[in-house]
Amino acid sequence: MHKETRSTCPYCGVGCGVIIESRRDQIIGVRGDPDHPANFGRLCSKGSTLHLTATPEVTLQTRLLRPMQRLQRDAAPQPLAWDAALDLAATRFADTIRTHGPDAVGFYVSGQLLTEDYYVYNKLAKGLIGTNNIDTNSRLCMSSAVAGYKLTLGADAPPASYEDVNHADCLFITGSNAAWAHPILFRRIEDAKKQRPEMKVVVVDPRRTDTASTADLFVQIQPGTDVALYHGMLHLMLWEGWTDANYIATRTNGFDALKALVRDYTPDMVVQTCGIPKDTLYEAARLFATSKATLSLYCQGLNQSSSGTAKNAALINLHLATGQIGKPGAGPFSLTGQPNAMGGREVGGLANLLSAHRDLSNPQHRAEVAALWGVPSVPEKPGKTAVEMFQAAADGEIKALWIACTNPAQSMPDLSTVRRALQRAEFVVVQEAFLTTSTCDYADLLLPATTWGEKDGTVTNSERRISRVRPAVAAPGQTRHDWQIGVDFARRLQAQGIGPRGALFPYETPESVWNEHRESTRGRDLDITGMSYTQLEEAPQQWPLPEGATAGKQRLYEDGVFPTADGRARFAAVAYQPVAEARESRFPFALTTGRLRDQWHGMSRTGTLGRLFGHVAEPVVQMNAGDMVRRGLKEGELVHVTSKRGSIVVPLQASEELASGQAFMAMHWGPEFVSGVSSAGQPLAGVNALTTSSYCPTSKQPELKHAAVKILKAELPWTLLAMAWLPAERALAAREALRRLMTRFPFASCVPFANAAPLDGEAGAQPTGLLFRAAAHEPVPDELLAEIETLLGLDAAGALRYADRKRGQRRAALLDRQSDKTTLRAVLLAGDTSAESWIRSLLQQELPAQSYGRLILLPGAQAPVAMPARSRQVCTCFNVSEEAITGTLAQCSGSDSERLAALQQTLKCGTNCGSCVPELQRLVRRTLPLKQAA
């Protein structure tokens, strides 16, 4: 039977509504929910491929489907029954708590949990066990936004809504590549700009991103200098008389101190600090202050910083000083990275917070929560935040760790400390949907959890809108919902004598958990006592929505009254501090990190799908082309990227987006996709081997956005390329097995790829491509190469082979000879990969290969005829390459918008999810029509 289920996308904080199509308990399709106010039916490249990440093939090869115990570290985990698993967990945690006290355990959870899951774990740690050692990967994402809002506006509440984009006269996008990180919100921005071209878009970013490329004014600051910029803008606003004196006088406190501070932020000082022209500074200040309504949109560029709270507060200062808040189209609007970072904040799921935006440091708040939970007290001592928690585990202070729905061995900064923590902790529980994350490798106990399409509960998006998450299919294998696992564990701990007695966890449904959470919000700024699950079945709702109200609030502070003791907002006089790790002669490059358009976080889900690697196919570090020339570095060659904490080897790529002195690497590339081992035997584990755990003193959010690095050519002359098309039912298992081999090389990466897949086809068993790349100082043992060949099907009887052991050369190829066409199905080139380009084209594009068999085996051989190299894929939905786009554009004349329309009509690119539209616009501007070029 064909079924449709309304739910939400599990990726970013835009929180798009989806309709999941399923048949016979299998997810077969997904489309945008036309009635959901976050997206009105649209989905981006990630959301629109969700169903392809939930096929039986993906589930069977990547999911954790039953509880497992690892009896010895590094041994393969063994299955065990749920009861035994939970008893084991309860016994080990109870023993640790009895012997070492409650603060010897820690919980590290996730902004991808549902609000109900979050609520249970928060209560479990703080209410039952009596430790505040519960923190979340949201600490890495938005804790600076929380601290910034509270410091200035008095409560952690984004005051604006997506609808405000339609009313803004100036959009001030700062520290956010929304075009890639929040694509569906960016579609709204594009629409607004189309309808009201007079709306000005200002983008502040160290990189000329796709977002920046659409701006009316691009402010390309030096990394980390945001506070200096905002103070400099305020300095100019004061000088020019652009501030709102009445608003400042009647609605705020603390302006004099700020005014005194920004006196020093003269235009000369600011342009020198930020590295921008003076007229750009002036124009940014003018547009922000004098536009009728200015809406700022910001994200990790502000949050992931050692002065993250100051950056947030300094931006909010500008809104308060100009009265750009509490009216349509205006306000400081922080975009959340994760789907339910907001829900986590609501239930107080951070080490320093309590339910319903209460503060741990406030005795009355602690008493209120204790009364609500029916426990004698909530501990006063602040818990360990993310970085502190793993440091404490590495130091032996925290002895038992419970990690749920997150992958700290990929996503935390300074991974060598995290690795030490996971190795030293005496008992590590990993509650996960995917068995393929690096963190699973460190688990003593693995608990299988449900995930998207299976879960039931609620999430809150960036605009305070609560949506239902509904199950379309039954939980696979023995997986259980996260909240249920927490409840079962809590009851067992109580049975072991831990915590107060009584029915503290009486929940039988997610709704019963949510109802308790709802009651905790009564009278608070996020009061949702007027909301119900039944009402949420009808439509998503924004908070606050107190009892008696008929609708949630679209916009906060319209009356100019703030949730502070005196009802006034507070200016924060925070001085500019440079990044924690300044560039210096030994580490001359500023490495920034960020998202890719088609990938999500550690890629445990998006990384299962070859088609999402069409836009960016392999891990690289990017540099300014001029810097590469000056350093004698070439495109594609391997480089060592080294910070004070670690080193990785990765291919180099030139980027027009970067200013001189900067480098960029996507945050997604963790040890699951790029790895290797140093000559000292240390694993080289992805981008976060380099990043710093220096954090903002207020928000404790680490500076993932900046590290000082050096980049030097890697001398690894022996190279390996292995590629294959594999059946969908074993490709991901092969990738997982290849991942285990990556640390046998000084450099290795392994990624899937795909050919054109039908856009509207049901989830099907398309063959999946795998690309394994490696390099070494000298030839690796034959047995290792044989292992790789076996995993890629090159051990088949008909495979062609060549080996010259003396010269370290080895080649293998497998041709598929059908009556109508012979194609290359798998190939391994070891020792000399100079023929990569044409052999790769032959395999990836499934070109006729009958006459190439012997040639492939010949080291260094060139193709007898020019082989069309497939260029980068720009449009994921219709599989349109950059080459096809520029070729078509060369034939199109007219205005930019006419040429874009002609391009889209011809190739269909950008006409489905729209994620590639900013890049298409960039290509339109760059590619002249042939006649004009001539």
Ligand code: SF4
């Ligand atoms: Fe999902 Fe894309 Fe919407 Fe974000 S913008 S919620 S990733 S569909």
